[in-house]
Amino acid sequence: MSSRTSTVAHQFDDAEQQRNASTLGIWVFLVTEIMMFGGLFTAYVLYRSSYPEAFAAASHHLNATLGAANTIVLLSSSLSMALAVRASQVGSRWGTVAGLVVTIVLGCIFLGVKGYEYASKFEENLVPGPFFDLPGAEPQSELFFSLYFAMTGLHAVHMVIGVGVLATLVVMALRRRFDADYHNPVEIGGLYWHFVDIVWIYLFPLLYLLGRH
Amino acid sequence: MASHVTSRLVLFVIFFVLVGLTALTVWVAYQDLGSWNAPVAVAIATLKAMLVIVIFMEMRFGQPLTWFAGASGVLFLLLLIGMTMADAMSRGWLGVPGK
Structure with a gap:
């Protein structure tokens, strides 16, 4: 039995049909993800339009420099992920592993910076709750920070899961589970990672940069 | 393939x-x-x-059905935000209690 026939599950006619099915499957999952983040984005749009001054004032307490740096880190991780998928398509095992490891490292750097930002917010009493304290600001600024933690927190959870997915892919690649004919898991993991990147592409300007002018 | x-x-x-x-x-x-x-x-x-x-x-190599799935997500996101905002922004139009 050749490696190609062994990697095509019996319900599929051929490898291409199997690949198309897995791509469609992850996209349907990503649509449910769009709707989950969509609820938070809807809350954000509604309350930002209701309390524009309070949101703009609260946004100034986020560190735009760190946010921009983290955006570059995440875009770099998308590049290394795309390079890993490319390597898997041409059957380069070490290229795949290298791309995935770089992506994991960049993902961890992002989470580290995020953790530092969260710690700063705790020190500055900007975490919603009984200790929230923003002198001279309207009360709705607390709502901004509730949305900030909910949106970036849900995003960070996705990053942690993504790092776990990529680590699994590294192990699979090292065990020679992929070749030029079969690398669907790498492509699907890549689509998930890029999606999480896209969520941050929207979060960065909406949370960090509003009311800067 | x-x-x-x-x-x-x-x-x-x-x-x-x-x-x-x-x-x-x-x-x-x-x-x-x-x-x-x-x-x-x-x-x-x-x-x-x-x-x-x-x-x-790699959506430029994507199947039409994959495009359709992704576009449906965008469509329903716009519906979610659009109808919520249509409600919120039109509430003051009628000067009646319980708006």
């Missing part, structure tokens, strides 16, 4: 375009465009998202 492969050059060029658009987002956020700051920020983010989807996520 016809697997499409994107060249490294294209991937790097798209990456640098994305970094450039990030710089543009930051720069434009400090310009006073009146009520246009938010729409411009969302427009740039959408352009970046489309580049990621079409190039990095």
Whole structure:
């Protein structure tokens, strides 16, 4: 039995049909993800339009420099992920592993910076709750920070899961589970990672940069 | 099997375009465009998202059904935001209690 026939599950006619099915499957999952983040984005749009001054004032307490740096880190991780998928398509095992490891490292750097930002917010009493304290600001600024933690927190959870997915892919690649004919898991993991990147592409300007002018 | 492969050059060029658009987002956020700051920020983010989807996520090689699935997500997101805002913004139109 050749490696190609062994990697095509019996319900599929051929490898291409199997690949198309897995791509469609992850996209349907990503649509449910769009709707989950969509609820938070809807809350954000509604309350930002209701309390524009309070949101703009609260946004100034986020560190735009760190946010921009983290955006570059995440875009770099998308590049290394795309390079890993490319390597898997041409059957380069070490290229795949290298791309995935770089992506994991960049993902961890992002989470580290995020953790530092969260710690700063705790020190500055900007975490919603009984200790929230923003002198001279309207009360709705607390709502901004509730949305900030909910949106970036849900995003960070996705990053942690993504790092776990990529680590699994590294192990699979090292065990020679992929070749030029079969690398669907790498492509699907890549689509998930890029999606999480896209969520941050929207979060960065909406949370960090509003009311800067 | 016809697997499409994107060249490294294209991937790097798209990456640098994305970094450039990030710089543009930051720069434009400090310009006073009146009520246009938010729409411009969302427009740039959408352009970046489309580049990621079409190039990095290889949607340009995608099946029509995959396009359809992804577009349905965008459609329902716009419905969710659009109908919520239509409700919120039109509540004051009628001067009646319990609006």
